[in-house]
Amino acid sequence: MGSMIELKELTKRYGDTTAVDRLSFEVRPGVVTGFLGPNGAGKSTTMRMMLGLHRPTAGVALIGGRRYDEIRHPLHEVGAVLDADAAHPGRSAFTHLACLARSNGIGKARVNAVLDQVGLAAVAHKRVGGFSLGMRQRLGIAGALLGDPAVVLLDEPVNGLDAAGIRWIRSTLRSLAAEGRTVLLSSHLMSEMAVTVDRVLIIGKGRLIEDTSVAEMRDRFERDVLVRTPRTAELTGVLTRLGATVTRTGDGDLVTVGVDAPAIGDAAAAASIPVHGLTPRSATLEDVYLEMTNEAAEYRAVAEGDRR
């Protein structure tokens, strides 16, 4: 598979600080993978190492089996946006892209095509310095698409975008993945990821905490079941005998922990107790994410304390 991203024990240290700590994972084609972590978790450093901009202290990042800086004319294989402000403000959108395209043997027709694709055709010959953040993000993505690459990497692509811009990026990424490309985007916002990505890689303090799908994550952190019944006392007795812990809400609903929704339904039916509502509740992904990344932070603090 030529478009797989593989990280093997990737590490970056700055003096005593370890920004990225033996990070290993794979990113597969055909889905949108989210690279998630709080600010300062090492996401950008990791992506910059994948793309040869930063040198790893140890380990290796491979794209399609090669280090990025071993690829000749890499824009044909990998497209990346690391920084929305990474164009010379004095150049026009067209000349900015034309310079990049020329270095990879890509013609001017393709430059016009990508400008059209991202909706910047009308301002192609305007200076980038006058562009809004949304326009600059689009320009960045146009640059990433120049060589029609099989791998697309985006660092915090929705930062500072308005609703329309965010929706545009989401649908663009979805269609790129649907075309079979490998799509990796980083973000510090779980809420954003939940609607955009299929898989998540969560890092905290430079370490991989979780490599899972969004659906799996939701299931795993199912917390309790909310049950509504007119005969609360009887159902409480039945459920307690099943081994559940039952508490009552102010509205008279039962909050059940320890038994899943089908078991509750079956038990109520067996006891001929009517059930008017049965709602499995999971922690919001945001909660889960905060919990996970906090654990990473605490683990870190303890580990460093031990060393002293």
Next chain:
Amino acid sequence: MNVFRDAVAAEWMKVRTLRSTWAFLAGGVATTALGALILFSLVQSYDAATPADRANFETADPTVVTMPFVMFFIGAIGAMLITSEYTTRSIGPALLAVPQRRLLLGAKATVAGLVGLGCGALFALLAFADARLVLGDRPKPINPWPQWTGAIPTILCAALIVLVTCLVAMGLGAIVRSTAAALTTLGALVLVAPIFAHFLPTVWQLRLASILLPNLTPQLAGSDHPYLLSQGGAAAVTAAYVLIALTAGAVSFSRRDA
């Protein structure tokens, strides 16, 4: 070498589409025009002087007056090839497009060399044309080249030194990464250091002045000059400038994180 050729073509496109390139070229033109005016007024006072005074006139070699400024302006174009990318963060996309650092720096050096040689030759010829127009067939010492053929080595060497300055400036840019720092250092090297040298004790004054970039032109050309180096020595110092600047630039550019 497809990859290298494409990288050079891209760098050439970059230098053409940078507004500062044209501003610095305009600076070179303005300097040349100013040099012509100074030369013109010098010749007027020469014509009004007595024959005894005329013999004491300094040589009116326009390359001495204007070329250091031309070196600064054209060198600045070379430095901006790199520093403009660091200052605007477009070094990121540039390295994503050409991730082989040495190859990218090589492409930039090629363009810096072409710009340096082309502009160096152009401005040296302009200065020479000034001199011919204004000095006519006046004799030495004011006229450095009573025969125009005498100017050929100076023009060639002046163009070569602009090329070298452009490469040195690009190397500097790769090391300091900031336009302000690169241009200040370049200005210190080609404009301030020659003045500074005058304040040193005479022995040191000559030793330092002899290895300064602007003063290498007459030493390379083997024309009349007060400096210490032979033509071969001057060639060695010139080569050392290029070697040191490009090596240091390449090490800095390829070792450090972008």
